[in-house]
Amino acid sequence: MSIAAQESAEEARKLFESVYAAAPAGIFAAPGRVNVIGEHTDYNEGFVLPMAIDRYTAVAAAPRLDGVLRVVSGQGDTGVIEIPIANLAPGERAGWADYPAGVAWAMIGAGALPGDFKGADLAFSSRVPVGSGLSSSAALECSTGLALAALAGKPISPAELARLSQYAENEYAHVPCGPLDQLSSAFGAADAVLHIDTRTFDIAVHPFALGEAGLTLLVMNTKVQHQHGESGYADRRAACERSAQKLGVPALRDLSFADLDRAAAVLDETELRRVRHVVTENDRVNRFVSLLQLGPLEGPRLNSAGELLTASHVSLRDDFEVSCAELDVVVDAALRGGAHGARMTGGGFGGCAIALVSTDRLDRVAETVSESLPQAELFTVVADRGAYQVL
Numbered sequence: 456m457s458i459a460a461q462e463s464a465e466e467a468r469k470l471f472e473s474v475y476a477a478a479p480a481g482i483f484a485a486p487g488r489v490n491v492i493g494e495h496t497d498y499n500e501g502f503v504l505p506m507a508i509d510r511y512t513a514v515a516a517a518p519r520l521d522g523v524l525r526v527v528s529g530q531g532d533t534g535v536i537e538i539p540i541a542n543l544a545p546g547e548r549a550g551w552a553d554y555p556a557g558v559a560w561a562m563i564g565a566g567a568l569p570g571d572f573k574g575a576d577l578a579f580s581s582r583v584p585v586g587s588g589l590s591s592s593a594a595l596e597c598s599t600g601l602a603l604a605a606l607a608g609k610p611i612s613p614a615e616l617a618r619l620s621q622y623a624e625n626e627y628a629h630v631p632c633g634p635l636d637q638l639s640s641a642f643g644a645a646d647a648v649l650h651i652d653t654r655t656f657d658i659a660v661h662p663f664a665l666g667e668a669g670l671t672l673l674v675m676n677t678k679v680q681h682q683h684g685e686s687g688y689a690d691r692r693a694a695c696e697r698s699a700q701k702l703g704v705p706a707l708r709d710l711s712f713a714d715l716d717r718a719a720a721v722l723d724e725t726e727l728r729r730v731r732h733v734v735t736e737n738d739r740v741n742r743f744v745s746l747l748q749l750g751p752l753e754g755p756r757l758n759s760a761g762e763l764l765t766a767s768h769v770s771l772r773d774d775f776e777v778s779c780a781e782l783d784v785v786v787d788a789a790l791r792g793g794a795h796g797a798r799m800t801g802g803g804f805g806g807c808a809i810a811l812v813s814t815d816r817l818d819r820v821a822e823t824v825s826e827s828l829p830q831a832e833l834f835t836v837v838a839d840r841g842a843y844q845v846l
């Protein structure tokens with residue numbers, strides 16, 4: 456049970472009852488995520504280390520019998536959107552409803568919903584900030600998938616939920632994301648980070664009870680909105696795939712430090728920097744996990760962990776070039792204020808950064824960040840459980 460999920464569930468229930476004038480058959484919740492380290496490695500079949508956070512999208516749901524999917528969100532001003540199931544097909548992007556519609560479409564196509572699926576009423580309420588790099592779309596997708604599967608009486612595994620949610624985002628919403636966000640939302644665990652090998656989808660769960668170690672994870676939302684579909688995300692992904700091809704490997708995951716000299720002879724200067732980020736970032740993820748395996752983050756281990764986070768940011772800023780001025784400002788300010796390490800999290804081009812902070816320095820760090828970027832919204836997060844049926 457997650458208190459945060461229950462709060463969102465209650466909001467979704469109220470919305471459902473006021474909009475559809477009936478009681479929902481069930482309420483489901485899926486979290487956003489913070490990626491602790493391992494950025495832009497997932498579509499290179501590399502390593503990531505996310506945690507699900509205590510910010511959820513909840514959906515109250517009930518079946519329909521007339522072949523219509525109706526969706527409404529407490530956060531949007533679009534009112535109720537009606538989508539005939541027979542019309543579900545990828546096309547022009549139409550807004551937030553593409554995500555639940557895409558999941559229904561993907562599930563029907565994969566047999567996770569019956570071919571004669573008769574529709575549903577869905578009411579969403581979310582506390583995951585939209586477009587801020589905390590995976591609001593994955594939370595929307597995974598909560599939808601759980602709800603529709605339950606309404607149809609066909610249970611869905613977390614792996615299938617993540618896979619179909621990513622498929623919907625790629626093929627229906629036309630966002631070329633990797634599997635990081637959906638795996639985090641589906642598999643998240645309280646007080647734990649997930650060490651995911653995105654080639655095999657093997658997941659190792661490591662304790663990450665920061666509070667017990669006197670640590671806090673601070674999220675710094677720059678309020679600069681990103682849009683992966685329209686940003687340089689697709690460009691970065693294409694550069695990685697092109698570089699792998701030029702180097703004759705299935706994915707950049709297959710390169711080590713030793714390959715960087717060879718890469719310098721084959722790639723142009725920009726491609727080389729993109730590749731160097733991916734190779735060094737995979738290494739940083741695995742070094743971070745090694746530190747966690749040695750015990751709670753304290754003393755020299757804490758310093759090393761903080762250095763890895765900051766090195767990740769520098770690499771994303773300089774080699775991968777997906778940071779932005781506001782992200783750099785909050786990261787620098789957090790470090791000046793005494794954070795152990797800080798970095799942008801998620802796809803970049805805006806959105807959020809995170810800082811690993813000793814709890815007794817939290818006020819000082821927050822003050823320094825607020826002075827440097829007054830528009831920034833600051834909040835703390837803990838690792839919470841993945842998608843589940845709340846009621």
Ligand code: GAF
Nearest residue numbers: 494495632633634635801802
């Ligand atoms: C976004 C994408 F959706 C993920 O798949 C991942 O590539 C991330 O950016 C960068 O690590 O969140």
